[in-house]
Amino acid sequence: xxxxxxxxxxxxxxxxxxxxxxxxQKGEVITExxxxxxxxxxxxxxxxxxxxGLTLKIKNxxxxxxxxxxxxxxxxxxxxxxxxxxxxxxxxxxCPTCSEPFPLYNVCPCGAHLVALFTSQKAHFSQCIGICQRxxxxxxxxxxxxxxxxxSRQDYL
Numbered sequence: 001x002x003x004x005x006x007x008x009x010x011x012x013x014x015x016x017x018x019x020x021x022x023x024x025q026k027g028e029v030i031t032e033x034x035x036x037x038x039x040x041x042x043x044x045x046x047x048x049x050x051x052x053g054l055t056l057k058i059k060n061x062x063x064x065x066x067x068x069x070x071x072x073x074x075x076x077x078x079x080x081x082x083x084x085x086x087x088x089x090x091x092x093x094x095c096p097t098c099s100e101p102f103p104l105y106n107v108c109p110c111g112a113h114l115v116a117l118f119t120s121q122k123a124h125f126s127q128c129i130g131i132c133q134r135x136x137x138x139x140x141x142x143x144x145x146x147x148x149x150x151x152s153r154q155d156y157l
C-alpha cells in the first residue's frame with residue numbers, strides 16, 4: 001500500500017494527514033459514459049468489481065478490436081477483445097457503436113494524447129474523463145475530470 005501526504009496548510013511538519021490508496025471496491029465509479037454522438041459505452045462485455053465495463057473500439061495501422069476498461073477511477077483493470085496488444089503502441093480510440101473517434105483532450109506526458117470520454121450525453125469537455133492512447137502508459141487508467149483539469153492548469157502536460 002502506498003502512502004500519499006496531504007498538506008493541510010500552515011507549517012508542513014505539523015499539519016500532515018496520511019491518505020491511503022482507495023480500495024477499488026469503494027472508488028469513484030463511472031455510471032454514465034458516452035461517445036461524442038451520445039452512444040453509451042457502458043456494456044456487459046466485461047465487468048469489474050461488479051460494474052459494467054467501458055467498451056472502446058481501438059485501432060492501429062493493421063487491426064482493430066475492443067478494449068473494455070474498468071469504470072472505477074484509478075483502476076487499471078482491462079480486457080482486450082480480438083486485439084493483440086503491444087505495450088507502448090499508440091492506438092486510435094473510437095466509439096464501438098458509430099466508430100467516431102473520441103476527441104483529444106490534451107497531450108499526455110508520454111507524448112501520446114489523452115482522449116475525452118463524456119459523462120453526459122452532451123459532449124462537453126466540462127463533463128468528461130480521460131484516458132491515454134498509449135497502451136501501458138502510466139496514464140492509461142481513467143483520469144477524473146478533476147485530474148484532467150489539474151494536469152492542464154499546472155502544466156504537467
